Amino acid sequence: MEMRSGDEAAFRQVYEQVFPVVMRVAFHVTYNMDVSEDICQDAFIRFFDKNMVFQTMDDAKFWLIRVTKNLAINHVKRKAREAASMEKLKQVTPTSSYKDGASELLFQETTENVRKAVSQLSEKYKTVIVLKEYAGLDYQQIGKVLNISESNVKVRVHRARKELEALLGMEN
Amino acid sequence: MCLDDQILNTYLDNELAEPWKSQVEEHLSYCSACKERFEQLKALKQTLQSAALTDEEIAPRQENVLRMISNTRFNTKRASFLRRQFKISIPAFATIAAAFVFVFVGAILHINNGSGNDFIPAAMDSAVDETNVSLVSDAGPAKTIYEYSPSLEEVLDYLDSLGYTVSVTKKGVEPFTFD
Numbered sequence: 001m002e003m004r005s006g007d008e009a010a011f012r013q014v015y016e017q018v019f020p021v022v023m024r025v026a027f028h029v030t031y032n033m034d035v036s037e038d039i040c041q042d043a044f045i046r047f048f049d050k051n052m053v054f055q056t057m058d059d060a061k062f063w064l065i066r067v068t069k070n071l072a073i074n075h076v077k078r079k080a081r082e083a084a085s086m087e088k089l090k091q092v093t094p095t096s097s098y099k100d101g102a103s104e105l106l107f108q109e110t111t112e113n114v115r116k117a118v119s120q121l122s123e124k125y126k127t128v129i130v131l132k133e134y135a136g137l138d139y140q141q142i143g144k145v146l147n148i149s150e151s152n153v154k155v156r157v158h159r160a161r162k163e164l165e166a167l168l169g170m171e172n
Numbered sequence: 173m174c175l176d177d178q179i180l181n182t183y184l185d186n187e188l189a190e191p192w193k194s195q196v197e198e199h200l201s202y203c204s205a206c207k208e209r210f211e212q213l214k215a216l217k218q219t220l221q222s223a224a225l226t227d228e229e230i231a232p233r234q235e236n237v238l239r240m241i242s243n244t245r246f247n248t249k250r251a252s253f254l255r256r257q258f259k260i261s262i263p264a265f266a267t268i269a270a271a272f273v274f275v276f277v278g279a280i281l282h283i284n285n286g287s288g289n290d291f292i293p294a295a296m297d298s299a300v301d302e303t304n305v306s307l308v309s310d311a312g313p314a315k316t317i318y319e320y321s322p323s324l325e326e327v328l329d330y331l332d333s334l335g336y337t338v339s340v341t342k343k344g345v346e347p348f349t350f351d
Contacts, residue, residue: 008246015241019234020227027225033233041237048245114223132185133220139187157185158178161216170216 005060006051015044018061022068024134029072029126030079031115039071058141065135066145073123117167125160132157175199175206177213184213 003010022043026036043064054060118126131142139153146153165171175183175196182188183196200207322330324340331338 015234015238019237020230023230023233024225033229037233037236040233041240044237044241045245048241110219111223114220118220118223129220133217134224139185154178154182154187158181161181161213162177164220165212165216168216168219170212170219 001056003054003057003060004051005047005054006049011044011048014047014057014060014064017057018064019044021061021135022064025065025068025130026072028115028118028130028134029069030075031119035075036072039068039075042071043068062141062145065131065137069127069131069145073127076123113168117164120167121160121163125156125163128153128156129160129164174203175209177209180206180210180213184210184217 003014005011005014019040022040023036026039027033030036030039046067047060047064052063054063118129121129127146128142131137131145137145139150139157142148142153143150148156179188179192179196183193188196200210328338328340
């Protein structure tokens, strides 16, 4: 199914399906909702304006994920240069659907810890873990997006989890 | 021989191909140490995924971005076309307007500064003084038909010749009578 990204009907179809994925990628790299929204907007506008031809929906999706990931990484780098990224990350107050006070507190604490840990990973591992856990891509797809081999993805996932385990105090 | 973390992670991610997948499953069925380690890795994965951005959090953002893109890209296709046309027409229009102004201003300047005297009759080129200029009133009253004043007799004769009977009275004067 060949599609053109500047075609409104095709664009809407891709948008509906891919927006949640790229929003998660942007968010779990930047951990800032407003910045993530801006990044996604930027990515989809580029997607539309470039009016590219994609052979499959997955090709369009991978293009969007790659652009979003790059924009998000660039943002984090810029913020790091401004030496303000960690302070902002500490202010993240995630929302949840939990109504019970105790479990909500536990949920927020866990969520905050996890997000903090992910943000502490090096760019190489963070990207792989975000694409794996939050974008739902498999090893082959991650390799395609990052332009690395599948076995390289496998190694990075393993090492990233090892680091996260240590950061979260879950190691044996 | 027990399984290392990388194999367990690969199995956890459902990325292990056969026959290794079956071999790992078989090993996990009897090796409690590997089973325990597998459960730890599974818990880590679940913990990571529990911190994922929810669909409810994404939905309003998705609407915002689509609204913005719709406004600037979809609904304004006609407007953008016109805008493009307008962009093209601005320089062309400006050029024409500039040329028009140039021609007009040039013409006016030419008339005023250059051979503008061509507009004035040649007779006026010579020195103008009292010898060739005089008041019209100096030449005496002009003879126009409106200024011709016939005498009363001439008027009466003229009317008589046309067959009218004319009586003439002098207003404000008592008739002279001889008693």
